[in-house]
Amino acid sequence: MAPIPPPVDYNRLAADYARFRTANPQIVRALVEHSEAGPASRVLEVGCGTGNYILALHGASGSACWGIDPSAEMLAQAHARQGSVAFRAGTAEGLDFPDAFFDLVFTVDVIHHVGDRAAYFQEAHRVLRAGGRVCTATDSERIIRLRQPLAVYFPETIEIELRRYPAIAELRRLMQDAGFAEVAEDVVEFAYDLTDIQAYRDRVFSVLHLIPEAAFQRGLARMEDDLRRGPIRGLSRYLLLWGRKPWRTPMR
């Protein structure tokens, strides 16, 4: 079996990430609506990076918000943006918060980086109040294969991503083992026109650091060529995997 690709150094990517990556508005809307987050809610984003999602969620809901991330450089970018979200260092596997503290705990584009996913879901369950929600925004195999423009121009990314990303069935099992109920999937999509491909030239997408140089240059040349003819169609698509901490502990 092919080896799992090496971890990505987010300290090195942080400045470019802050320049180019933004929150997908459909994810923010789904997080707020499905969890019913409002001004009285407490929300934690695990692996918040430069703060794109938790800042947008705070703006949309008025909830009290926390963001944690292990990368000092990603957190420095988050801190530089504004002060209404509490950003701190931390990892998914050990959440430094009291029991039953949050109404919503979520990750976006993070679960494939988490080494001990069982520990994360147990921790998420612990820090959620009864009836609170957990959400994992990630890519299914189908989404990885149909990524636009990434898989179109850099098809070599597909097999690497399939080795990095956990299967949805595995995540469901881990959530159920941790005690989550009402486990359900939703897919959100956001179409856009790409008129500037600097983020691709700068390899802001971590998987572009993991394909061979020749494959990267070949894909980029095709992108540059197509861009000369007009905007490139992009589609940001995510699977949201939801779960709920039961109101009562089930009888064994």
Ligand SMILES: C[S@@+](CC[C@H](N)C(=O)[O-])C[C@H]1O[C@@H](n2cnc3c(N)ncnc32)[C@H](O)[C@@H]1O
């Ligand atoms: C692709 S970025 C996503 C950042 C942010 N959620 C967003 O979508 O803009 C992945 C983030 O996961 C963080 N990360 C990596 N391993 C982690 C872990 N074990 N626990 C929590 N976060 C982790 C990285 O430092 C990085 O900031």
